[in-house]
Amino acid sequence: MRLARGIEAALPPVLALLATAVLFAAFLGLSGTDPRAAYGLIWLGAFGTAFSWQNTLLRAAPLLLTGLCTALPAQLGLVIIGGEGAFVLGALAAAAVGLKLAATGMAPVGIDGAMALAAMAAGGVVIALSGALRHWRGVNETISSLLLAYIAIAVMNQLVEGVLRDPASLNKPSTRALPDALMLGAIPTGSLPISVHVGLLFGLIACLLAYGLIFHTTFGFATRMVGGNLRAARMAGLPVGRLILIVTALGGAAAGLAGMVEVAAVQGAASADIAAGYGFTGILVAFLARQNPLAIIPVAVLLGGIDASGGLLEQRLDLPDATIQVLRGLLFLSLLTVEALQGRLRLAELLRWRRAPAVAQAVNATVSGP
Amino acid sequence: MNAGAALGWWGVPLAVFAGAIRVSTPFLFVSLGEVITEKSGRINLGLEGTLVMGAMAGYAIAYLTLSPWLGVLAAGLAGLALGLLHGGICALPRVNDTAVGIALMLFGTGLAFYLGKPFIAPKAPGLPAIDLGFWSASPQVRAALQINVLFFIGLACAPLLGWGLRHTGIGLTLRMVGESADAARAMGRSPVRVRLLATGFGGCMAGIGGCFLSLGYPGSWNEGLSSGQGITAVALVIFARWRPMACLGASLLFGGAGALGPALQSVGVSGFYHLFNAAPYILTLAILILASRPDRMLGGAPGELSITK
Amino acid sequence: MPAFPSLTRRHLLGGAALAASQGAIGSARAAGKFTVGFIYVGTRNDYGYNQAHAEGAAAVRKMPGVVVVEQERVPETVAVGNAMQGMVQLDGASLLFPTSYGYYDPFVLKAAKADPAVTFLHCGGLWKAGQPLNAHSYFGYIDEAVYLSGVVAAHSSKTRKFGFVAAKPIPQVLRNINAFTLGAQSVQPSITTQVIFTGDWFLPVREAEATNSLADQGCDVITCHVDSPKVVIETAEKRGLFTTGYHTNQMVLAPKGYLTGAEWDWPSLYPRLVRSAMAKQPIPNMLRGGFHSGFVRSSPYNPIVPAAARKQADAIRARFLAGNVAIFKGPIQDNKGSTVIAAGTVLDEHDVTLEQMNYLVAGVAGSVS
Structure with missing residues (x-):
């Protein structure tokens, strides 16, 4: 039963990957590049060496958290695309709090904890604001979260060039640098020649x-119920407004924490x-993971790997840097198409065990709920 | 060289007026197209990608053929293709149009950057401007009234689309599909086909709006050309309550807001310039908050539109 | 941090596939070749900052025995750390040019510590004692060339109002605005400069709006300090204004109004640096230079530049080349009326106080915060 469920859930992404591979190969072929060489390089740059793994994991680390910023509110049926705003405000809050507390002589671990909390609060507030506007004012959360992200970036620039600026940061306006003691270390990897900061673990x-x-x-069940059928959730007496506030705040907190790690x-x-x-990349991660927090992990690693291989494609095959962006776009489009076709072509039916249809339907209903 | 006397503080309203016209055209085309798409009950958030693709395609074709108008045509066709792609995928069962939009935003910009690399350096012929300021002795006024042809086309489109939505059979079908797909089906109309065409039209308009950036103002192609004009224009549609004439007003307001930051600095108001530059976003958000109501559906909102349900 | 030996664990990590793919693709690690990597923050053909570096890279590419690898639009995040490491580990680069100012701290410093055998030549002039010795940072005194642009433009201006489109109020940018104004005022003391800050290094629509606002305020000479001057120069040309360029030569964009411009002379500097590195000759960790050491140059004059302007500018350039002229010599007042350089004080180009410039000189309209 569990296996059937697993296959059922993993099928669309796998098919989408295959479809993307074919489409991307055709795209490269049309523009005069040998797709085999490109795939060899993507493998090499993403997973081919220890260094490639390190590169991939470093890029995946923030995506784990920013992916949650879209995936958690998605459980409520909300589409949040403003994770970038939570990320920059989180980074800003972490830097401000860290520098303030560093002067008090508090223990570094405590300061790092306070920085993380401040970052999560800042990120949580901005995304919860989108959720609140949706619930109490009927403002579309997708658009409000994006506008808030643009505004957050402007606020960040204004502060970094203004009150928070280190006068010694001459030509690159920045806050003062955090003391070395506050910098997060690497995950111990024993003899593996890979060094990745603990932010990956946070994710x-x-x-x-x-x-x-x-x-x-x-709580999660109630959340998914709101996402599945708002009217039924209301009738069941669920505190919809409070659920929206908490879950959007949690999503924003995740992205805020990613900002703290970046700093x-x-x-x-x-x-x-x-x-x-x-x-912004977190949005793609969440959708590719079909809004499932656990699936975010492999998806973030996959996307981190694709990103990591961009340099090689550019240097060895003389492809434009946007090649990776085309690949990502194709992947996203393929997944959405495959997910939709799955229902129509009953591809899943072929793999489904005879006694499992009820379970499979239930899973389908959950996964494609919002 | 034709520089006249300084305008001082009078330069601010002039700059906002001129900026409103210069900067508003992409907003205008994208939002007018999106009105039609959304009236059919579907939202296309991918217009940012379409806009960038239109900017690139228009510039590339104008450069290769030496004709800016063929560039506009190419931009429209590229936009149409992306719009139809969106409409096509959304025609499949159980597809979230918002998600497809985000995917197309990525794909459109990626494709435009990929294909547009060779066209960053060369110079393509730009779209002509109409000189309406011939009567004025002030070079500033004359410059402000050098108005691009595409702006007038957009200007003409707004009332035309408004009238078409209200008084033509096509408009009626479109609105019916947007209000209730079931009712439309009962009347023998295919919601899928209507929405496909409406999304295609929206994409086409967004493509043309994009080529205004590369062939009109600022008038060159590069990867940083759009700073979110496409997605802002989608927000603008909501705030214009799905009325084409209101889109015109909203676009002009936005263009003016965008010109405010630089204009204020030019007369010496220079603090908080980042925040002044974010004025269009702050303005949109504020208006969205004021214009929305929790308890009832937005006036003019199509019943089938996912974002207002 | 360990220096990651590239293939130590290849058997664990799909080494066979890697070996096969490397054979098929042909790595840049060509036998006996000296590999040099260039990393740009923006597009290579932006008529600006990145193109100036890419022109330097093109000159390096022509050298015998040298292979050049390039990567563009690399943001100042882990991406640049990875790009540098990738060039070293996977392409065998032994010399890197990470060309964006913001790459230095922490990314270049970290990479230099991890790979002591690789030479890093960073553009920005940021090296300090105590930092890794294989990290080098160079920068040009481009304010010399900007000063000359001001001198030339002063001869053409009718309104005596100059416009300057700038990205951010940081010392490098302020120094250029001041040098431009002082150059112009050395010809015509009543000239003023209006500044508009756009807030970032690359914002085409806002740069065009800023240029138009300056034109509306009666400025008839426009220059800029943004990553890609293309939009500013083209917009000013459409308004029929004079322009002076920055970073590279933008004459083809504005054949009517482009008077001259301040350019980086990387095609002269980079082959010299690569030659030193190949011969294992020491390269100073901190490298600065102006006209004198071939770091900067001026764009050729537009035919409309009057003879008097050429004569005066050429004379000043000769003095820069000889090293006996200073742009910032007292008394200089800022635009709020306080004296920032006292009478009798001469700050030559090397003076570190110039690196901390946080004022706009008298005659500049604008504010630094």
């Missing part, structure tokens, strides 16, 4: 927690470089 843990919350608690493990200070698009 993995967050995905697991989110999965548990959504699929194994009453405390990568950049060392907040500057305009914080807004590098991880929040």
Whole structure:
């Protein structure tokens, strides 16, 4: 039974990957590039060497968290695309709080904890605002979250060039640098020649927690009920408004935490470089994972790998840097198409065990609910 | 060289007026197209990608053929293709149109950047402007009234579409499909086909709006050309309550808001320029909040539209 | 941090597939060749900052025994760290040019620590004592060339109002705005400069709007400090204004109004640096230079530039080449009326106080915050 469920859920992404591989090969072939060479390089750049793995995991780390920013509200049937805003505000809050507390002589672990909390609060507030506007004012959350992201980036720039600016950051306006003691370290990997910061662990843990919350608690059940049928949820007496606030805040908190990791493990200070698009890529991650927090993990690694291989395609095959973007777009479109065709062509039926249809239908209903 | 006297503070309203016209055209085309799409009961968030694709295709073809109008045609066709792709995928069962839109946003920009690489450096012939300021002695006024032809086309489209929606059979069918697919089916109309065509039309308009950026103003192709005009225009449709004439007003308002930041700096108001530059986004959000109501559906909203349900 | 030996665990990580693919694709790690990597933050043909570097890379590519690998539009995040490491590990690069200012801290520093055998030549002039010795940072005194642009433009301006479209109020940019204004005022003391900050390095629509606003305020000479001057120069040309360029030569974009421009002379510098690295000759960790050491140059004059302007500019350039002229010599007041460089004080181009410039000189309309 579990296996049938697994196959059922994994089928569309796998078919979509295959379809993408074919389409992308055709695209490359048409533009005069040998697809085999390109696939060889993508493999090499993404997973071919220890260094490639490190590269891939470093890029996947923020995506685990920003993916949750879209995937969690999706359980309620909301489409949030403003994770970038939560990310930059999280980064900003983390830097501000970290620098403030560093002056007090507090223990570094405590400061890092406070930074993470501040980042999660900042990210949570901005996404919860979209959720609240949706619930209490009827403002479309997709558009409001995107507008809030643009506004958040402007606020970040204004602060980083204004009150939070380190006067010594001459030509790259930034906050002061965090003391080294506050910087997050690498995950111990023993003899493996891979060095990835602990932000990756934060992401993995967050995905697991989110999965548990959504699929194994009453709260999660209520959340999915709101997403499945709002009217029924209301009639059942569920506190819809409160659920929306909490779940959107959790999604925003995840993206905010990713911003904290970017400051405390990568950049060392907040500057305009914080807004590098991880929040936007998170949308793609969430949809490819079919909004399932657990599936975000492999999807983030896959997308991180694709990103990591972009440089090689550019250097060795002279392909434009946007090649990776085309590949991502194709992947997204294929997945949506395959998911839809699955119902019509009954591809799943072929693989479905005879006694499992009821379960499969239930799964289908959950996965494609919103 | 024809520089006249400084305008001082009078430069601000002039810049906002001129900016409204210069900057509004992409907003106008994208939002007018999206009105038609949304009236059929479907939302296409992918117009940002379509806009960028139109900008690239228009510029490339104008450069290769030396004809800006063939460029506009190419931009429209590229937009049409992306719109039909959106409509086609959404015609499949159980597809979320918002998700397809986000996917097309990615795909459209990616494809445009990929194919557009060779056209960043060369210079394509631009679209002509009509000189309406011949009467004025002030070079600033004359420059402000050098108005691009595409703006007038957009200007003409707004009332035309408004009238067409209200008074033609096609308009009626479109609105019926948008209000209730079941009712339309009962009347023998195919919602799938109507929506496909409506999304195609929206894509075509967005493509043309995009080529205004590359062939009109600022008038060159590169990867940073659009700063979210396509997606902002989709937001604008909601705030225009699905009325083409209101889209015109909203687009002009947006263009003006975009010109405000630089204009204020040019007369010495220079603090908080990041926030002034974010004015269009703040304005949209504020108006969306004011215009929306929790308890009833937005006036003018098509009944089948997923985002207002 | 360990220096990741590239293929230590290849048996664990699909080494067979890797070996096969490498054979098929042909890595840039060609036998006996010296591989140089260039990383750009934007598009290579932007008529601006990145194109200037790419022109330098093109000059390096022509050198015998050298292979060049390039990657463009690399953001200042882990992406640049990975790009640098990738060029070293997978392409065998032994010399890297990470060309964006923001790459340096922490990414270049970290990569330099991890790979002591690789030489990093970063553009920005940021190296400090105590930082890795295989990290180098260079920058040009381009304000010399900007000053000359101001001198030339002063001869053509009728309204005596100059416009400057700038990205951010940071010292490098302020220094150029001030040099441009001081150059112009050395010819015609009543000239003023209006500044508009766009807020970021590459925002085409806003740059066009800024240019139009400046034109509306009566400016008849426009210049800029943004990553790609293309939009500013083309918009000004449409408004019938004079322009002076920045980063590279933009004459083809504005044949009527483009007077001259301040350019980086990377095609002169980069082959020299690569030659030193190949011969294992020491390269200073901090490299600065102006006209004198071939770091910067001016665009050739437009035919409309009057003879008097050429004569004056050429004379000043000769003094820059000889190294006996300073742009910033007191008394200089800022635009709020306070003295920022006292009478009798001469700050030559190397002076570090110039690197911290946080004011606009008298005659510039605009604010630094």
